[in-house]
Amino acid sequence: MTIQIYDLCGRDDSLRFSPYCWRAKMAMHHKGLPFEGLPWRFTETERLAESGQQRVPVIVDGDRIVSDSWQIALYLDETYPDKPALMADTLAKASARFLNVWADTTLFGPLAPLAVKAVHAVLDPKDAAYFQESREKRLGKSLDEFCSDGAQAGARAALRQVLRPVEAALEAGPFLGGNAPYYGDYIVFGTLMWPNVVSPKPVFKESSRVADWFDRLLDLHGGAARNAPTVRS
16 A cells, blocks of 8 residues: 655645655655655645645545654654664654754754745745745744844854764764664655755765765665655756
């Protein structure tokens, strides 16, 4: 049976940029589970009514509906223990949980000026109006001001600092999971796919352990992320 995942898109159905959906999709690729991405837009909340909330990712696996990328990862490991584990033991689960919180509270900050206005540019008119109003209210400033050239330059400098722990962790092996990826890799990678998909400029402008790691993740699982459309492609 093929799992279905509601996957955030722009006006072009093929442009999928949600960091949380990328976490869930990479998790399903890791476990070798067939899935179908259902294009979903910000203003289509009625399509998620059965899930009891208004955000993606939401997966439908037979008669099971699961939302939230972290809960989806836990569900996949519990439901498909015969498939490669995302988090093989309590230590892996604890470290992945830390990365989940760190990405949401720390990594998103410097990425936002690189992604927010770029996301607005790829949306259909209805979604674009909703997105601009809701984000400008949340940010307390216009998208142009929040994502100005100066703000983006500062964000790139801040991103290098924020990623220093990841850079250091990758001294021990090619992945955050060591010699092979685990769900912690997909959490950080999925978050970085947000600006990677929508920004006219690549996230990494120079070589580093993190940039090389990101490149390896792009090529995993038959190049699933590498082959995904971006605004640059």
